[in-house]
Amino acid sequence: MKNLFKLENIIPLFILILLIALTIIFFRYPSKSANDFASFLSGISTVGILILTPFYVIYTNRQIKELQNQRQLQIQPLPYIEIDKGTINSPKLVYDPTKKGKLSAALDFSLHVKLKNIGNGSAVLVDTFCFFIGNKITKRKERISSKRFSVVGQGEEIKYSVILRDHLFEAIKALNIGTEGPCSVLETAFDILIRYSVLYRNILGAAFLLKIDYIVAISEDVAKKISDWIATISSFENDFSREIARYNAVYQRNINEAFDIFSEIQNSFYLKCPKENLVIDLLPVEQLFVIKHLDQKELKSISERLYHGIPIGKVKEEQEQKQE
Numbered sequence: 001m002k003n004l005f006k007l008e009n010i011i012p013l014f015i016l017i018l019l020i021a022l023t024i025i026f027f028r029y030p031s032k033s034a035n036d037f038a039s040f041l042s043g044i045s046t047v048g049i050l051i052l053t054p055f056y057v058i059y060t061n062r063q064i065k066e067l068q069n070q071r072q073l074q075i076q077p078l079p080y081i082e083i084d085k086g087t088i089n090s091p092k093l094v095y096d097p098t099k100k101g102k103l104s105a106a107l108d109f110s111l112h113v114k115l116k117n118i119g120n121g122s123a124v125l126v127d128t129f130c131f132f133i134g135n136k137i138t139k140r141k142e143r144i145s146s147k148r149f150s151v152v153g154q155g156e157e158i159k160y161s162v163i164l165r166d167h168l169f170e171a172i173k174a175l176n177i178g179t180e181g182p183c184s185v186l187e188t189a190f191d192i193l194i195r196y197s198v199l200y201r202n203i204l205g206a207a208f209l210l211k212i213d214y215i216v217a218i219s220e221d222v223a224k225k226i227s228d229w230i231a232t233i234s235s236f237e238n239d240f241s242r243e244i245a246r247y248n249a250v251y252q253r254n255i256n257e258a259f260d261i262f263s264e265i266q267n268s269f270y271l272k273c274p275k276e277n278l279v280i281d282l283l284p285v286e287q288l289f290v291i292k293h294l295d296q297k298e299l300k301s302i303s304e305r306l307y308h309g310i311p312i313g314k315v316k317e318e319q320e321q322k323q324e
Contacts, residue, residue, distance in 0.1 A: 075202050078119030078291075079126055079152050081212060083196070083282045084112045084159075088172075088218075088226065090276040091233050093266050101251040101258060103244055103265070105233040107172060107226075109164040109216075110277070115149075115198070116157040123152045127199040127306055130164055132171040133213070134192040139170075146306040152200075164194065169230055175218050192216055194282065199302060207299045213288040217281040225278060232273045239272075240265055 087110045096102045111130065117123055129146040147162065166172050174192040198210040218226075237244065243265045251258035294302070 075121040075204060076119050077117050077121045077123035077152070077154065077200065077202055079115055079117045079123045079128075079198050079200055079210070081128065081196050081198055081210070082114045082116070083214060083284075084114055086111050086216070086280045086282045087277040088222070088280055089278075091229050091236075091269075091273055092275075093262070093269055095262060101248075101255075103247060103262070105236040105269070106165055107169070107229055107233060109166070109194075109280075111162045111164060111194070111196075111282075112159070113162055113196075114157065114159050115152065117152045117154055120154060121202055122154055123200040124203060125150065125201050126152050127303075128162075128196070129199075129306060130162060130194055130196040132164070132166065132192060133195050134171070134174060136174040136191050137170050142305065143307055144305050146199075146308055148308050169233075171216075172226055172230065175216055175223065175226070193285070199299075199306075207294040209290075209292045209294055209298075209302065211288070211290045211292075213285045215283040215285060217283060218278075222278050222280065225276075229273070236269070240269070243268075 089108045089110055091105045091107050094104060094106050096104070113128070115126075115128060126149040127146040128149075129144050131141055131144055147160065149158065152158065171192050194214045194216060196212055196214065199207070200210070201207050243261065247258055247261040247265065250261060
């Protein structure tokens with residue numbers, strides 16, 4: 001029944017009804033002369049054309065739009081992601097310029113990524129971003145850091161690194177231990193996954209989203225080392241309480257002097273927790289590979305969550321100007 005009311009069916013249906021109506025009128029009310037019938041037929045035809053014209057315009061516009069969509073999809077780049085390797089870095093000290101230089105210890109994932117456009121056209125405004133997902137991830141990030149490439153040409157390959165920070169250690173504590181067999185890993189796969197996404201457009205402006213999920217698998221030795229690192233991070237503020245208090249007091253009046261104290265804290269911290277990188281396995285889940293064509297509403301929703309970072313040097317310069 002729904003197919004009956006499609007625009008493609010309305011026009012021939014209307015013409016058929018019009019012809020039936022003319023036939024009925026002709027035989028029920030025969031005209032007295034050929035001229036009268038010709039005038040009547042001409043009037044009916046004019047009315048029919050007036051009614052059919054809007055339907056024809058709508059139908060033609062729809063066909064043009066479909067042809068445009070087909071043309072957009074013919075020029076289709078495909079910036080495919082491969083993660084060459086991943087590492088978990090030992091705790092490092094960081095400061096947050098947006099929170100009055102607050103010091104904290106952080107544990108980072110480093111992902112070494114290869115982006116290659118294997119499609120048949122150039123990809124423009126390419127945003128690549130990743131985040132943790134899984135059953136044990138309770139908080140969803142409202143804003144996601146993205147690495148943007150203005151253009152990735154057909155066949156072009158780009159290698160780069162991404163740092164993925166786990167502020168609440170939810171992902172770290174949920175890592176899948178064991179890589180001896182796929183079953184042991186897949187049973188707990190959704191405890192923690194890294195979802196890598198690529199948002200891109202073709203040269204005609206059509207937007208697409210590519211997603212692929214990776215299982216993070218580690219050995220028991222790596223899990224033990226990570227547990228020790230988390231303990232070091234948890235005790236950081238107590239172990240360096242005096243130095244942190246002095247740093248906070250100086251930061252408000254002299255940033256350069258505060259950075260000198262920060263360097264002293266770093267040196268002491270790294271004596272206690274030497275720098276080290278642990279190589280981890282990242283296993284792509286091919287079943288979760290997805291490419292989706294986005295409409296404008298979906299594109300806006302995703303784009304609003306992405307940001308491309310703030311130059312730390314610029315923040316420092318602005319803070320120094322405020323101090324003056």
